[in-house]
Amino acid sequence: MQSFYSEQQKILQQTAREFSIAELAPKAHEIDEKELFPIDQFKGLATLGLTGLTLDSEFGGSGGEYVDMMVVIEEIASVCGSTSTILITHVSLGSQTISRFGNFDQKTKWLPLLSTGKKIAAFSLSEPQNGSDALGLNTKISKHDTNSYLLNGSKIFTTNGEVADVFVVFCTSDKEAGYKGISALIVDKNTKGLSVIPQHGKLGMRGSSTAEIIFDNCIIPVENRIKDEGDGYSIALQILDSSRIMIAAQCVGLAQGAMNAALDYSKQRRTFNKPISQHQSISFMLADMATELDAARLMTWRAAKRHDEGLTYSKEAAMAKLFSSEVCGRVVDKALQIHGGTGYFKPSIVERMYRDQRVTEIYEGTSEIQRLVISRAILK
Numbered sequence: 409m410q411s412f413y414s415e416q417q418k419i420l421q422q423t424a425r426e427f428s429i430a431e432l433a434p435k436a437h438e439i440d441e442k443e444l445f446p447i448d449q450f451k452g453l454a455t456l457g458l459t460g461l462t463l464d465s466e467f468g469g470s471g472g473e474y475v476d477m478m479v480v481i482e483e484i485a486s487v488c489g490s491t492s493t494i495l496i497t498h499v500s501l502g503s504q505t506i507s508r509f510g511n512f513d514q515k516t517k518w519l520p521l522l523s524t525g526k527k528i529a530a531f532s533l534s535e536p537q538n539g540s541d542a543l544g545l546n547t548k549i550s551k552h553d554t555n556s557y558l559l560n561g562s563k564i565f566t567t568n569g570e571v572a573d574v575f576v577v578f579c580t581s582d583k584e585a586g587y588k589g590i591s592a593l594i595v596d597k598n599t600k601g602l603s604v605i606p607q608h609g610k611l612g613m614r615g616s617s618t619a620e621i622i623f624d625n626c627i628i629p630v631e632n633r634i635k636d637e638g639d640g641y642s643i644a645l646q647i648l649d650s651s652r653i654m655i656a657a658q659c660v661g662l663a664q665g666a667m668n669a670a671l672d673y674s675k676q677r678r679t680f681n682k683p684i685s686q687h688q689s690i691s692f693m694l695a696d697m698a699t700e701l702d703a704a705r706l707m708t709w710r711a712a713k714r715h716d717e718g719l720t721y722s723k724e725a726a727m728a729k730l731f732s733s734e735v736c737g738r739v740v741d742k743a744l745q746i747h748g749g750t751g752y753f754k755p756s757i758v759e760r761m762y763r764d765q766r767v768t769e770i771y772e773g774t775s776e777i778q779r780l781v782i783s784r785a786i787l788k
Contacts, residue, residue, distance in 0.1 A: 412709060417479050424483035427452060436488040437755040439615035443608060445571055446491050446615055453484075453495060454525025461499060463507040467519035474650065474712040478657040482705075485661025486668070489764035490615030492658045497567040497616075498522070500651040502529025505576045506594065509634050509643050514594060518574060530572035532563035532595075532621055533644055540777050542644055543586055547579040549593070552627055559593065559601075559626040565771075569619025570606050573597050577623070578640050587641035592634040601626040612763035648772055649722045650715060652729040655772050656708040659732035659765070663701050666736075666743035666761045670694065673747055690746060697739045704732040723785035730778035733768040740765050 413421065431452050439446050453459055462477050463469025470476075477499065485492035503522040506514055506529075521527040538544035547561025559579060566575070575595045582589035595602065601624040610618060634643060671694065674685035684690045711728040714721040743758045744751040751758040769775045 410705070410709075413475070413479060417476060420476055421479045421483060423456060424458070424480045427456060428483050428487040432484065432488040432491055436490075436757075437760070439488060439490055440612075440760050441614075441754070443610075443614045445617045446488070446494070447571070449488075449491055450494060450498075450528070451525060453491075458495065459498060459525035460503070460519075460523025463499065463503055463519055463523050464515060467507070467515045468521075468523035469507060469519060470523075473716040474653055475709065475716055477654060478708060478712045481654050481657040482661035482664065485658040486665035488615070489658070489662055489761065490613050492661060493567060493613050493616040496651065496654045496658060497531060498525075498529050500654045501531035501647060502568070502572070502574065502576050504650070505531065505592065505634065505643060505647050508647070509592070509639075510594075513631065514634070518594065522574070527573035528568055528571050530566050530568040530575045531647075532566045532569075532575045532577045534563060534565045536562065536564050540774055542578075542641065543590070545578060545580045545583075545590060547577065547623065549579045549581050549591060549628070555630055557593070557628045557630065557633075559595070559623045559628050561623050563621040565607070566619050566621050567616055569604055569621055570617035575621065576634070577621075578644055581637060585638070588638045590640035590644075591637045592640040592643050593628050594632040594634060595623075595626065595628060599626045599628065611766060612760070613767055649725050652725040652772055652778075653708060653711045653715060653721075655768060656704070656711065656725070656728035656732040659729075659736035659768050660701065660705045660708055662761050662765055662768070663697075663704065663732075663736040663739040666740040666758050667694075667697050667701060669757050670697070670743040670746045673750070684746070693742045693746060697742050700735045701739060704728070704735045707731055723782055726773070726778040726781040726785075729773065730775055730782070733765075734775065736765045736768060 431449050457470050458480055460469035461472040462474060465471030481492050506518050522529050535546055549557040549559050552558045577593045577595045579591060580589045603622045605620040607618045607620055674690055675683050677684045707728040711721050711724040714724055740762045744762050747758055
């Protein structure tokens with residue numbers, strides 16, 4: 409338990425830890441190996457109220473703080489990275505966009521179902537050609553009539569894509585207008601012309617559903633637009649800023665899970681008539697892992713706390729995401745080294761976390777994008 413967590417957050421942490429040990433740990437290897445979406449575990453999270461943790465309490469959410477969500481994500485990620493990715497996407501990306509920027513009617517329609525986990529949300533921004541360039545969108549909207557748009561284009565790497573009931577989709581009405589031409593729409597999965605193409609074969613986070621989403625003359629009601637035309641770019645950046653805090657928390661969790669495994673193994677494995685934890689080369693590795701992990705957790709907590717207190721946090725979120733993802737890489741690498749050959753084979757938890765970690769330096773803004781955000785902030 410961390411001393412800077414409130415009593416309520418410590419209880420929340422314990423609840424998430426007990427759930428992860430009981431419901432996720434026995435299934436984590438199978439979820440990864442077979443690319444299984446953990447629907448029963450997702451329903452379990454919903455039963456605990458965690459699928460609506462930071463969402464508007466007026467519309468069925470728990471109205472929790474980002475530090476609350478940080479606590480939960482760390483515990484889940486320490487056992488199953490895939491499940492943490494699913495929850496982050498559902499809550500902090502898809503649902504949070506509607507909770508934070510949607511109007512009363514949109515919140516009334518969607519948030520009670522999303523908060524309770526009866527429906528699953530996805531966030532569709534990335535496209536085949538644009539990568540980190542959020543201004544390079546080719547998915548296009550045009551006027552169909554006075555009350556609706558025509559949506560055409562495609563999105564890739566959409567987490568929860570195969571199972572989502574609702575997509576928050578970013579598109580452009582005028583590429584020449586740059587960010588002023590980008591809008592955000594709420595798109596129901598049953599919309600005619602919408603098709604989902606599963607994307608399999610990921611290195612890690614294999615239990616999180618990833619898909620390409622095709623929009624072929626989809627008719628989208630104007631009432632499904634979030635805020636005004638041209639507000640989409642600002643919405644996307646603000647949501648990514650806040651969700652990066654959760655990716656940082658995920659990295660802390662993955663690193664903690666690998667650290668726990670390395671500690672346990674180092675106390676059990678014996679060479680030269682003593683546990684390997686008593687060899688200085690191993691104990692110093694563990695010391696470095698613990699130090700960096702503590703620093704990453706504190707940076708993540710600072711970003712989440714600034715968010716909750718209404719302070720600016722874009723730079724701090726980028727710092728937390730950058731540092732935590734790269735620390736996680738170093739920690740899981742050392743954890744695998746401590747395990748030796750045993751850690752290199754499945755179903756070793758460190759083998760899985762070694763693979764799961766890699767995407768954290770890529771999604772929701774690559775490490776290079778985080779450095780760009782940070783450098784712009786400090787060079788103002």
